[in-house]
Amino acid sequence: MVSETKVAIKNLYKIFGKDPAGMINHVQNGISKKELLEKYGSVLALNDVNIDIPARGIQVIMGLSGSGKSTLIRHVNRLIEPTSGEIIVDGQNVLGMSKTELREFRRHTASMVFQRFALLPHHTIVDNVSYGLTVQKVPKQEAAERSQQWIDRVGLTGYEKHFPSQLSGGMQQRVGLARALATDAEILLMDEAFSALDPLIRTDMQDVLLGLQEELHKTILFITHDLDEALRIGENIAILRDGFVVQKGTPQEIVLNPADKYVTDFIKDINRGRVLRVSSIMDSKKLKNGPEIERNMVLEDALQILSKAGVFEATVTEGGKSIGSVELGKMTTAIARPREKAGQSDTYR
Amino acid sequence: MSWYENIPTMERQELRDLKKFIDISFKDFSRTYGDGIETFFDPLLYFLVWFEKLLINAPWPLIILVIAILAWIGSRSWLVVAGTICSFLVIGYFGMWKDTMSTLAIISVSTLLCISVGIPIGILMSRSDRLQSMVTPVLDVMQTIPSFVYLIPVVMLLGIGKVPGLIAVCIYAIPPIVRLTNLGIRLVDKEVLEAAESFGASYNQKLFGVQIPLALPNIFAGVNQTIMMALAMVVIASMIGVKGLGVPVLRAVSNQYLALGLLNGLAIVALAIIFDRISQSFGKRLQKHLESAHGV
Numbered sequence: 001m002v003s004e005t006k007v008a009i010k011n012l013y014k015i016f017g018k019d020p021a022g023m024i025n026h027v028q029n030g031i032s033k034k035e036l037l038e039k040y041g042s043v044l045a046l047n048d049v050n051i052d053i054p055a056r057g058i059q060v061i062m063g064l065s066g067s068g069k070s071t072l073i074r075h076v077n078r079l080i081e082p083t084s085g086e087i088i089v090d091g092q093n094v095l096g097m098s099k100t101e102l103r104e105f106r107r108h109t110a111s112m113v114f115q116r117f118a119l120l121p122h123h124t125i126v127d128n129v130s131y132g133l134t135v136q137k138v139p140k141q142e143a144a145e146r147s148q149q150w151i152d153r154v155g156l157t158g159y160e161k162h163f164p165s166q167l168s169g170g171m172q173q174r175v176g177l178a179r180a181l182a183t184d185a186e187i188l189l190m191d192e193a194f195s196a197l198d199p200l201i202r203t204d205m206q207d208v209l210l211g212l213q214e215e216l217h218k219t220i221l222f223i224t225h226d227l228d229e230a231l232r233i234g235e236n237i238a239i240l241r242d243g244f245v246v247q248k249g250t251p252q253e254i255v256l257n258p259a260d261k262y263v264t265d266f267i268k269d270i271n272r273g274r275v276l277r278v279s280s281i282m283d284s285k286k287l288k289n290g291p292e293i294e295r296n297m298v299l300e301d302a303l304q305i306l307s308k309a310g311v312f313e314a315t316v317t318e319g320g321k322s323i324g325s326v327e328l329g330k331m332t333t334a335i336a337r338p339r340e341k342a343g344q345s346d347t348y349r
Numbered sequence: 350m351s352w353y354e355n356i357p358t359m360e361r362q363e364l365r366d367l368k369k370f371i372d373i374s375f376k377d378f379s380r381t382y383g384d385g386i387e388t389f390f391d392p393l394l395y396f397l398v399w400f401e402k403l404l405i406n407a408p409w410p411l412i413i414l415v416i417a418i419l420a421w422i423g424s425r426s427w428l429v430v431a432g433t434i435c436s437f438l439v440i441g442y443f444g445m446w447k448d449t450m451s452t453l454a455i456i457s458v459s460t461l462l463c464i465s466v467g468i469p470i471g472i473l474m475s476r477s478d479r480l481q482s483m484v485t486p487v488l489d490v491m492q493t494i495p496s497f498v499y500l501i502p503v504v505m506l507l508g509i510g511k512v513p514g515l516i517a518v519c520i521y522a523i524p525p526i527v528r529l530t531n532l533g534i535r536l537v538d539k540e541v542l543e544a545a546e547s548f549g550a551s552y553n554q555k556l557f558g559v560q561i562p563l564a565l566p567n568i569f570a571g572v573n574q575t576i577m578m579a580l581a582m583v584v585i586a587s588m589i590g591v592k593g594l595g596v597p598v599l600r601a602v603s604n605q606y607l608a609l610g611l612l613n614g615l616a617i618v619a620l621a622i623i624f625d626r627i628s629q630s631f632g633k634r635l636q637k638h639l640e641s642a643h644g645v
């Protein structure tokens with residue numbers, strides 16, 4: 001499926017330190033993050049990042065702590081200035097915008113949800129949700145009405161007059177989400193938005209987000225260090241390591257073909273049966289009889305169908321038409337955790 | 350005589366010349382600019398005189414009523430209100446009403462002056478590390494130099510009177526409000542500020558909508574300290590012509606009137622306690638819904 005690109009990140013470099021521009025040469029000549037820090041006292045935060053984010057999709061950026069995720073997402077609305085590179089949104093370079101243009105861009109085009117919520121502690125929930133509108137000088141009455149809609153949508157009806165400190169973490173992040181949605185911006189930037197929440201509440205919030213996305217079709221840039229979360233909500237995933245994108249792809253592609261040891265380590269503990277789909281392991285040459293399985297079904301569900309039917313093979317279908325077959329042995333092999341391949345022992349920590 | 354027995358000293362004559370030179374230059378300076386500076390402060394003088402007259406001439410029950418209302422607004426505590434009323438009645442009963450009103454006038458005006466000068470300086474300081482590193486030592490000097498020392502140039506420049514007294518009080522009392530405004534703004538949660546920025550808030554929207562409101566408890570602690578320090582300066586300021594409770598204290602010291610000194614001293618203490626309770630509980634109320642707002 002080809003879709004238009006909403007945000008294009010091109011050759012983005014970010015170096016923290018005294019002479020960032022002067023350091024670019026070293027980086028382009030292949031100096032490592034560690035070496036740059038030891039020799040020149042500069043921190044290589046982003047190293048030639050290129051990502052095309054499709055419109056109305058969810059792009060996940062994943063990586064260990066310190067890999068540059070927060071730095072990257074803050075370039076999209078230019079909370080951080082790059083050392084070099086381009087950010088093209090709807091054909092316009094964000095880095096070329098004047099102060100006023102940038103302010104308008106932040107008010108109307110891209111809004112952000114923060115890891116530690118970053119609510120205004122001295123404002124009530126309704127005033128927090130309408131903050132973006134207040135900044136735009138939308139009349140108070142209208143701002144309150146528009147905010148109320150979003151408060152209702154995220155399930156906080158009745159808490160309008162509360163203060164953030166009176167709410168639990170999960171509820172506070174609902175406020176953060178409503179605040180970001182209230183400006184009707186097309187781009188949603190979420191920096192580890194759910195990482196500070198308890199696992200159960202985190203899953204709740206993922207559902208809230210996915211539910212909203214089904215209707216709203218925002219372009220979402222979602223940062224996480226949690227692969228389960230990435231696989232659950234990402235349509236596309238980019239994996240960052242020391243500021244460098246080591247792999248880009250769909251969840252399937254990443255789980256089936258991890259680019260290196262770093263990615264392999266990331267994916268080794270996930271529930272593969274819940275990520276891999278039948279289509280990725282089916283044999284399209286052999287058509288077999290047996291129970292029918294839709295090609296997009298995850299292996300976990302397909303296995304249940306097979307075991308219920310008590311057979312070893314099944315027909316894979318697409319739109320009711322038979323397009324191939326799949327066998328039990330292949331499915332269990334795919335689900336089993338892959339053994340470490342020899343010779344892949346470089347360290348990255 | 351070897352060099353380590355006596356520390357090297359300037360020639361006596363040279364030292365005298367140097368001191369003379371400084372004195373004469375400053376005298377020249379004050380002769381040239383003194384009048385101009387005085388005129389500059391005239392509006393302040395008129396305001397202070399007007400306000401002092403207002404307090405002294407108003408009927409005493411009205412003053413007590415107004416102060417009681419202020420105490421209630423500040424503290425929301427009947428105990429503080431009752432204590433305030435009692436203190437003022439006792440002060441009046443012992444014949445210190447007029448001096449207390451004068452002191453009240455100069456404290457109020459100097460606090461207002463400190464706030465209106467100190468908060469902007471504190472805000473500017475919080476914006477620039479360079480300014481902070483320049484202003485901080487000046488504040489340190491203002492707070493530690495014995496107040497008598499800076500009375501000298503102030504008196505040389507402006508003579509004896511209310512305005513020099515007011516300025517002396519302000520020099521002594523302004524550092525806490527500047528420091529705590531600066532600190533308060535610097536302590537504002539970075540992520541909250543970033544959030545405001547990410548929604549396209551302008552400079553003023555950030556300053557007045559986020560930074561100052563969140564710094565308010567600290568700023569208010571600064572106001573409280575400024576009031577306390579202004580009160581502490583009252584006796585010294587009366588040496589250069591400020592009317593109020595400091596005058597009888599000074600008279601008591603030079604004539605060894607124990608009772609007079611004690612009574613007026615206690616009146617100053619009473620004012621200090623009242624102001625402190627009121628402004629502190631007001632500051633605490635400002636913090637109420639901010640508590641525990643930062644964590645998860």
Ligand SMILES: Nc1ncnc2c1ncn2[C@@H]1O[C@H](COP(=O)(O)OP(=O)(O)O)[C@@H](O)[C@H]1O
Nearest residue numbers: 016043044045064065066067068069070071072
């Ligand atoms: N303002 C800064 N000054 C210097 N180094 C920074 C700054 N911000 C981030 N870094 C460094 O850049 C790297 C990436 O940080 P960050 O983007 O916060 O990572 P992540 O969000 O993936 O944990 C880290 O090595 C971090 O120490």
Ligand SMILES: [Mg+2]
Nearest residue numbers: 069070071192
């Ligand atoms: Mg981060």
